[in-house]
Amino acid sequence: MSDSMLKIQNLHASVEGKPILRGIDLEIAAGEVHAIMGPNGSGKSTLSYVLSGREGYEITEGSVTYKGKDLLALEPEERAGEGLFLAFQYPVEIPGVPNTTFLREAVNAVREYRGEERYDALKFMKVLRARLKELGMSDEFLKRAVNVGFSGGEKKRNEVLQMACLEPSLALLDETDSGLDIDALKAVADGVNALRSPDRSFLLITHYQRLLGYIVPDKVHVLARGRIVESGGPELAEKLEAGGYAGYLDETEAA
Amino acid sequence: MGDAPPLARLLDARLVEEGAAALPGAGLPWLAERRKAAAERFRALGLPHRRLEAWKYTDLPRALKDRDYLPAQRQAPASLDAVPALTGDEPLARLVFVDGLYRAELSRAATGSGSLPDGVRLLPLAQALEREPGLLEGRLDALTGDADGADPQLALLALNAALLDDGLVLLVEPGVAVPGRIELVQLGGLGERPVFHAPRHLVVLGEGASATLVERILGVGPTGGLANAVTELRLGKGAALTHLRLQEANEAAIELATTFGALEAGARYEAFALTLGAALSRHEIDLTLDGEDAEVALNGAYLLRGRQHGDTTTRIVHRVPDTRASETYKGALDDEARAVFQGLILVERGAQKTDGRMLNKTLLLSDKAEVDSKPELEIYADDVQCAHGATAGEIDADALFYLRSRGLDQRRARALLIEAFLAEAIESLSDEGLREPLLARVRAWLQKAGEQDRNETEGGR
Structure with a gap:
């Protein structure tokens, strides 16, 4: 296997004392795209929040190594600086902050962390316009406040734009396909595909197989009851689409 | 005496x-x-x-x-x-x-x-x-x-x-x-x-x-x-x-x-x-x-810290039909600061078609800060449009995490959110040239808040 990007070992996490993740093991190599699929309540979003450092999750056991570092010891902004990016399932609206300002602050914060020079406003606009062009996006919503009044599709595309600007090493996409019509889904998938590269890894978290028709993963994992219960190639997603998650649930849950 | x-x-x-x-x-x-x-x-x-x-x-x-x-x-x-x-x-x-x-x-x-x-x-x-x-x-x-x-x-x-x-x-x-x-x-x-x-x-x-x-x-x-x-x-x-x-x-x-x-x-x-x-x-x-057709637009922002106390009290009396009043006051309170907002819109008998709106919103940056907000409507006419609202709360934790997940440290993320919150009131000012000096003062205040936080953190180490 090539260089390890992310290595999760026996990860256990609780929310308010209730165990959600119950021993996750997962390794992603540089340049690989993995998908985690699972039914509602299996712990998919918890995994993305634990990896990005959101408060309110207690790690009770296990470890996460990201590019050789102890990921769990880092603050959320340090993780971003180290190249971790989470595309939110529900991108947050921030009234009063223009999208351009937000993107510039984010890019400069990450550049500072990496010991690079901050962009001035002019230089940043040049970089931003180049990214927009690569993604085939118009600049009309840059002036609007972050995600305020954005359609579901616009919010998700804004996540992809942020990802393109921040140039992460590992991108987690949490249910990026939820709530999107087919055109928006294709646009988002095209954006992600454009960013695929040998030194960038992706972890797609999704309920449905639909997204994986557009972003073909190297590996697919099934998450159920807080554990990865099966792993395989892209064909596993198709099997799930046909058979559903029933086979992975407890009898009580399936009932 | x-x-x-x-x-x-x-x-x-x-x-x-x-x-x-x-x-x-x-x-x-x-x-x-x-x-x-x-x-x-x-x-x-x-x-x-x-x-x-x-x-x-x-x-x-x-x-x-x-x-x-x-x-x-x-x-x-x-x-x-x-x-x-x-x-x-x-x-x-x-x-x-x-x-x-x-x-x-x-x-x-x-x-x-x-x-x-x-x-x-x-x-x-x-x-x-x-x-x-x-x-x-x-x-x-x-x-x-x-x-x-x-x-x-x-x-x-x-x-x-x-x-x-x-x-x-x-x-x-x-x-x-x-x-x-x-x-x-x-x-x-x-x-x-x-x-x-x-x-x-x-x-x-x-x-x-x-x-x-x-x-x-x-x-x-x-x-x-x-x-x-x-x-x-x-x-x-x-x-x-x-x-x-x-x-x-x-x-x-x-x-x-x-x-x-x-x-x-x-x-x-x-x-x-x-x-x-x-x-x-x-x-x-x-x-x-x-x-008739007289109009007032009262807006403001208050930023207080330490043990400062800031009181804004307004009283607008609509005496005749077809007059308008709008008020938006927003503030941020740190430490043990305290703000008071009292707003009264009084519509006299016969002052029909009055349009009166009042909004007061405060961000509490510390659990010892306090705001007392009392918007009041006193209406003696029957065909008016009047509304008031007041909110007080902490910085939105979701927004804060969103910004931090994009690389902004806690201090910068908070400052950006507070500035945006207050900018909404400042942007109501119709003379754009006067907005920037107000925003600059808000930023200076936030900068000082950041320095204080840093000193405290370093002092605690």
Whole structure:
């Protein structure tokens, strides 16, 4: 296997004392795209929040190594600086902050962390316009406040734009396909595909197989009851689409 | 005479003893009479106290306890070196007051210098009283001169009427548009001993006249003074006044200000108040809309920390049909700071089609900060549109995490969210050129907050 990007070992996490993740093991190599699929309540979003450092999750056991570092010891902004990016399932609206300002602050914060020079406003606009062009996006919503009044599709595309600007090493996409019509889904998938590269890894978290028709993963994992219960190639997603998650649930849950 | 011995002593010193001769307009019988009547009223009323509904949340007697003040002196040394320019362009005129008293050598472009158009009179109040008292006779007695002035709310007006010492007088003839902003700068805190001053400002705009007034209150020294200012506004038919007020007094000062006035038909008053300074401040605005189509837009932002106390109290009376009022006040409170917002929209019988809106939102940055918000509607007409709202809360945790997940550290993320929250109020200002200086002050305040946090963190290591 090539260089390890992310290595999760026996990860256990609780929310308010209730165990959600119950021993996750997962390794992603540089340049690989993995998908985690699972039914509602299996712990998919918890995994993305634990990896990005959101408060309110207690790690009770296990470890996460990201590019050789102890990921769990880092603050959320340090993780971003180290190249971790989470595309939110529900991108947050921030009234009063223009999208351009937000993107510039984010890019400069990450550049500072990496010991690079901050962009001035002019230089940043040049970089931003180049990214927009690569993604085939118009600049009309840059002036609007972050995600305020954005359609579901616009919010998700804004996540992809942020990802393109921040140039992460590992991108987690949490249910990026939820709530999107087919055109928006294709646009988002095209954006992600454009960013695929040998030194960038992706972890797609999704309920449905639909997204994986557009972003073909190297590996697919099934998450159920807080554990990865099966792993395989892209064909596993198709099997799930046909058979559903029933086979992975407890009898009580399936009932 | 109750609960204000230091101020009562000051009244005695200034009005009964030889001090009276030092007050401007000492030789004017009508003024002397007003001062005496007002002093008697203040003695009878005493300081406003918490048993009065309108002063429930601001304990003025307690703030003034054990404090003593001297009358202001005109010789306190001062310069404008420490005063940053508000914007890139110079104001049309600037009147500078030190401890409330006019200083010609720091001011510029008063009437006669050529930069003010015909039909505009701009001069300090004391000078007007000395040189052309006719200009002011009958114009300083509103509210404080009436016979039934037993309302305890009027105590501070009475105190000001008794001791008024200087201020800005702006009289604009009908149809004249003042082609630039007029700055009123109050420098305080310079002397060795705390002083009391009673500024009285008068702005009268004739029919169709317009002006922009920017009032800047700056604590340039550390001494904590007491200001009890009164501003009277008279806006004629279709007149328009934009009034910016930046209160940056030092943290020992007590800043009391009352703005009262009346708008005739079609007049418009747009005000923005930024409250950053003073140990205790109260800014009271009391306006009546006397003519159809009159409109007020009152907006403001308050940023307080430490143990600062900032009170904004507004009262808008709609007397006739088809008038509009909108208010948006937003603030951020850190440490043990406390803000008070009391807003009353009163719609009189027959004032149909009134449109009144009031909003007060506060961010609490510490669990010891407090806001008391009391928006009130009192409506005696049946065909009106009035609404009010108030919120208080912490910074949105989801937004904070979103920003941090994009690389912004906690401090920067908080600052960005607070700035955005307050910018919403600042962006209501129709003159875009005046927004930037307000935002710059907000950023400076946030910067200071960040430095404090950093020091505390480092100190704890």
